[in-house]
Amino acid sequence: MEEKSVAGIAFERRGTGPPLFLLHGTGGTRAHWRPVADLLAEHRELLLVDLPGHGASAPPPESAAHTPIAYASMLAGLIDELGIDSAHAAGNSVGGWTALELAKLGRARSVVALAPAGLWPRHDPWRCSFQLWSQYKLGRMFAALTPTIMRSGVGRTLALRSTMAKPRQMPAEEAIEMASAFAQTPTFKAHLAATRKERFRDGHDIDVPVTVAWGDKERLIPAKARLRDELPAHTHHLTLEGCGHSPMWDDPGLVARTILDGTDTPAAQTTTA
Secondary structure: OOEEEEOOEEEEEEOOOOEEEEEOOOOOOHHHHHHHHHHHHOOOEEEEEOOOOOOOOOOOOOOOOOOHHHHHHHHHHHHHHHOOOOEEEEEEOHHHHHHHHHHHOOOEEEEEEEOOOOOOOOOOOHHHHHHHHHHHHHHHHOHHHHHHHHOOHHHHHHHHOOOOOOHHHOOHHHHHHHHHHHHOOOOHHHHHHHHOOOOOOOOOOOOOOEEEEEEOOOOOOOHHHOOOOOOOOOOEEEEEOOOOOOOOOOOHHHHHHHHHHHOOOOOOOOOOO
16 A cells, blocks of 8 residues: 555555545544455445544644544545545544544545544543543653553553453554554644534434444443434444444454445445535
8 A cells, every 4th residue: 555645634545446434533543444454445445544633644724623523624625636526434433523524514425433422412521531631641651661561461451441342352563553653643632622622513414324333342432422413314323242442453344344334325325426
């Protein structure tokens, strides 16, 4: 895969078929999709993106907020630059929220949101922000110990149990890369402060297929922050057995099938004009 950058957004493009955005969560990078990328690339042309201010992507412009609302507008610009009308969008956590915002803009052919952020009543629960903030601060304070911790099954379990159901399944080197990227996210503070004051709104008129899936081992976002009041009535709700908040390493096959099924309806295959 060749890394590219358009309008400050770093991404990789691979596979064949209808275009599909894969959007990671807070403090992540496109590497979060590595477990499922090969499975999806057989059926979709993947656009693996680093969200603005994450990974190798530039921060949002000063006039834009560090929220999925602004991220979706920037991705719409990327779609224009790539010369396509729309793309399927699958996202995890903040990436799921961004995918829903992309659908509101009329630029998503379908949405698969895995444990989406933003479905809280007014602002995100303090527990979510506290866990993410703690993980960020500890990651920076003990950066030198990250390789040692993540090379231990016990260490991965303790460090990743809030976001994964089966941390031991994640290879140690992948865990080191993920934890290091999280702690080094340059816009983390601005992103966390901005997203916790916002929520997903006004999604009732989304007219493309929408799938929302939660792992039955979800530990980061509580049930009270998984409201359905702003989602379209036709949203398909699923439970991912044996999966946590970021399910890609917990069950790659199940996650890939969920994304392919959610983007495989006749309506989802229709290109938005």
